[in-house]
Amino acid sequence: MRSVNYRGLTGKVVTKNSEEYNASIICWNRAIEKYPLVIVYCFNEDDVINTIKWARENNIEIRVRSGAHSYEGYSTGNDVAIIDVSNLNKIYINEDKLIAKIGGGVRNREAYEVFGSMGYAFPGGGCPTVGVPGLILGGGWGYSSRFLGLASDSLLEAEIIDYKGDKLIVNKEENSELFWALMGSGGCNFGVITSMTIKIKEKANMGTLIYINYPSITKEDNIEIVIRLQELYKVLDRKMNLKTAIYNSREKGRGVKITGLFYGNSEDAKEILKPLLDITNNIEITIEDKSILECNRWIQDSHPDYEKYKSTGRFINRDYIKEEIEELINIIDNPAKGYDYTAITFYGAGGAIRDVDKLDSAYYYRDANFIMGIQSVWEMDKYAEENKEWVKENFKTLKSLTNGSFVNFPIIGLENYEEEYYGENIKRLREIKAKYDPYNVFTYPQVIKSKDEI
Structure with a gap:
């Protein structure tokens, strides 16, 4: 084992010999298990600076962590130095x-x-x-x-x-x-x-919380929801956005749920959403006036404290025909062994996202109608690999129906990941990487490569 002198580090320094080490390496995605050399909890800029200089002097790779939410664990790694900025929270x-x-x-x-x-x-x-x-x-x-x-x-x-x-x-x-x-x-x-x-x-003090659930849905009704969703988004008030999940829950069965927020009143929201409310009588509806803060609290509270999962996302630029929607539903109807929850999700896009040209910032896929996500969640470790492989295998179908991958929903093993994440903007990003990090001090498995590394 490599002998390391931690002199020069400031902040709260947690090493493999520290009592807090096991608690300090936990990611939000509990399926990520990495064992960094040291975690430095930084309380000011000097702590960050000292860690960067120390890591360079000792030839140790750096990772940077805040919420520990990287889908693929890119904010951690084995035998790396983690710069944890979570205490810089003013x-x-x-x-x-x-x-x-x-x-x-x-x-x-x-x-x-x-x-x-x-x-x-x-x-x-x-x-x-x-x-x-x-x-x-x-x-x-x-x-x-x-x-x-x-x-x-x-x-x-x-x-x-x-x-x-x-x-x-x-x-x-x-x-x-x-x-x-x-x-x-x-x-x-x-x-x-x-x-x-x-x-x-x-x-924006007041708004509307939207939650619609279609439990035990038929395939025909599920297809109709997606068709109507696609049509709705062509004329949808930009003050509304929805996340629509085709889900399969071990506990609750197959269904579709829609979560949304509207910067307007509930009566107007119900009128806008009419095309989605008369598809089936088997429906649970919550469309309520709340403060924007209360709406966001409800949405935040609907997330679990942590999960074990494999997930990723890509961009949808066109409408899907019935047969393509059915193909997506079939994926969810055949989950991985040992799964707890799985879903294919449509994250609404358009509106103000399109007001900025795709070359005016590094975010390239501004013309997308939706981001499509896929995930599989499990509880028992013995099923981890089967669930991961399920996502990787079905990702092939998603890739054939979409255009480009969402960098905040990364997936390891993505071919030509730079082009997939950044489109035409990758050339400029490589030049900027070469200028601002010429020695690749900041790295991780899908880092932007400088033009000199290509």
């Missing part, structure tokens, strides 16, 4: 300038509580413990995306520690090409984000 709001500065460790729930308590909408994600900077780096889908834009579209400035341990201010005027890259490049490709400044959206 939020400063300037109502006069309509801007907010958030620390590199702020998570969705914390942001929703602060913004919501002041009556402001926040373009965050659905899961409460996802780190907001990580969300922004990958573009950042959420229930408000059609109305407020992607999370990354709110970015005004970032403070980032680079490979030398220098602090960079990144905005439209200063390090502008890196600013472009941070809006959709995903992961930790260029440095460690210690803070981000975002523009505050308009006041």
